[in-house]
Amino acid sequence: MGEQKSAADARASQGFATRAIHAGYEPDPTTGAVNVPIYASSTFAQDGVGGLRGGFEYARTGNPTRQALEANAASIEVGTYGRAFASGMAATDAMLRAALRPGDHLVIPDDAYGGTFRLIDKVFTQWGIEYTPAPVTDVDAIRAAVRENTKLIWLETPTNPLLNVGDIAAVAEVAKGAGARLVVDNTFASPYLQRPLTLGADVVLHSSTKYLGGHSDVVGGLLVTDDEELDAAIAFLQNGSGGVPGPFDAYLTMRGIKTLGVRMDRHCDNAEAVVDMLSGRREIASVLYPGLADHPGHEVAARQMSRFGGMLSVRMAGGREAARQLCSRTEIFTLAESLGGIESLIEHPGAMTHASTAGSMLEVPDDLVRLSVGIEDTSDVLADLEQALDGIR
The missing domain is CATH 3.90.1150.10 (Aspartate Aminotransferase, domain 1)
Known part of the structure; x- marks a missing residue:
């Protein structure tokens, strides 16, 4: 973790556009290709049983193109760990399952994105998850919505579609005091305009379909965190559930981030x-x-x-x-x-x-x-x- 954190710190000293263009990939040492290749392979040859080349074995578990996107996303959010998913909702689902167990409670915006609300209200409540909506603009109301079993505070800012604004640093303090994690959906702002991890959030979520991809030609989702234990839980679900982007989707998203x-x-x-x-x-x-x-x-x-x-x-x-x-x-x-x-x-x-x-x-x-x-x-x-x-x- 120390080496990864040092790399993240070094990237943070560079300008945003430089990181967006270069982070996650170096020109190929054999060919000199300046863009990440699309590794369209479902499996990878091993040097003997368990002898993985570069850590890759099967494309659901890991793919070099996807790995480059994940490192790039972590860099532009000034985070340590990035995980890419097949859609923003796949990322949302993985985040909720990584952080919550039956009997747990979360606080959500009272004007949350419809897809997020639908997933929580129609699916997660069937598995014993409770939720309370609260206005993102009212830190006291968010604090009042927290219960003893609250494990997650979910924040969108600006919100979709009412453009309400939540104070990330203030809500982070509420979450910390409650022993809960703060997730910030940063889709509307993008990391170019706002970086929630630097303000105290535990996790940043993106529908990378939107501003990161930027050209209405690819669907995807991203989670970025500095929490090694939480990242491990997210990575387990990413692999175990298999909601991952294909290499071409990862390539398109990374190409979009460059501009x-x-x-x-x-x-x-x-x-x-x-x-x-x-x-x-x-x-x-x-x-x-x-x-x-x-x-x-x-x-x-x-x-x-x-x-x-x-x-x-x-x-x-x-x-x-x-x-x-x-x-x-x-x-x-x-x-x-x-x-x-x-x-x-x-x-x-x-x-x-x-x-x-x-x-x-x-x-x-x-x-x-x-x-x-x-x-x-x-x-x-x-x-x-x-x-x-x-x-x-």
Whole structure:
């Protein structure tokens, strides 16, 4: 562990873009290939029984391309151990199973991602896991939700889709005092804008499908931690359950990470321009974006994020029907689930990504529209939204 930690410390001294491009792989000593090869092999030859070359035996257990991605992810989150999964939900499932046992309790956001809520509410409760929703914006409410059997506090910040902001350092102190672990879903911010491990989190989770992959062409998930014992438990489940990415998926994700910094700068630029434009429109009741000075989480976001991201939501003055009209009228903004790709996306969370929360205390407003602002020309992005809003009856 000492050698790995020293390597992580050395990487942390380099700039983000340098680590994103170089961490996890050195040019191949035989061919000089500067990009990690796609090791499309399901099994690996052994030098005698148990004589593994580089530690590889079977691709579910380990693959050189995946290993490079895992080291890269650990580096950009300034962590020690990274584990890659076939999807963000596979990573979520592994994290919950590694940390919880029947009879345990966890605290979740009261506006958690719909898939996370569905997994906990519909699956883990069948196995004796209890949960309590609490607002991520209220540290006292999170503290009050903790019980004697609480083993995990799950934090999204900013949250999906309401863009609420949680104070990672403050919640980390709550978790520490309760003898629980803090997991931060960092998907919306990305490690370019926010690094939860440096603020006291125990684990960082990503749907790498989103900003890390960045091109809407690969599905994946990542967990990063400094906890050697917890990493061992996660690695056991990764291998035992087999929810791993293939080598091509790992390659695509790693390729995406190389340009994360420059992409996020453009996502943020465009999102800020969209927020400015939407804030003055009569069709918009409110804009939800941490970069706004009057956003309730602005001060915390400014403290723990370098910028405010490419995600925003709006509540429509015309209610549900106006929300659906906006989603149907855009041309550059594609009506689709997911987020974080180079292209702009728009969706109605109540009927799409968060439909599983309907009828629960996590149900999202039906006048809500979520925007994932891409990296197209700013003028075209703005013009598309303006024409869509102009046509709402």
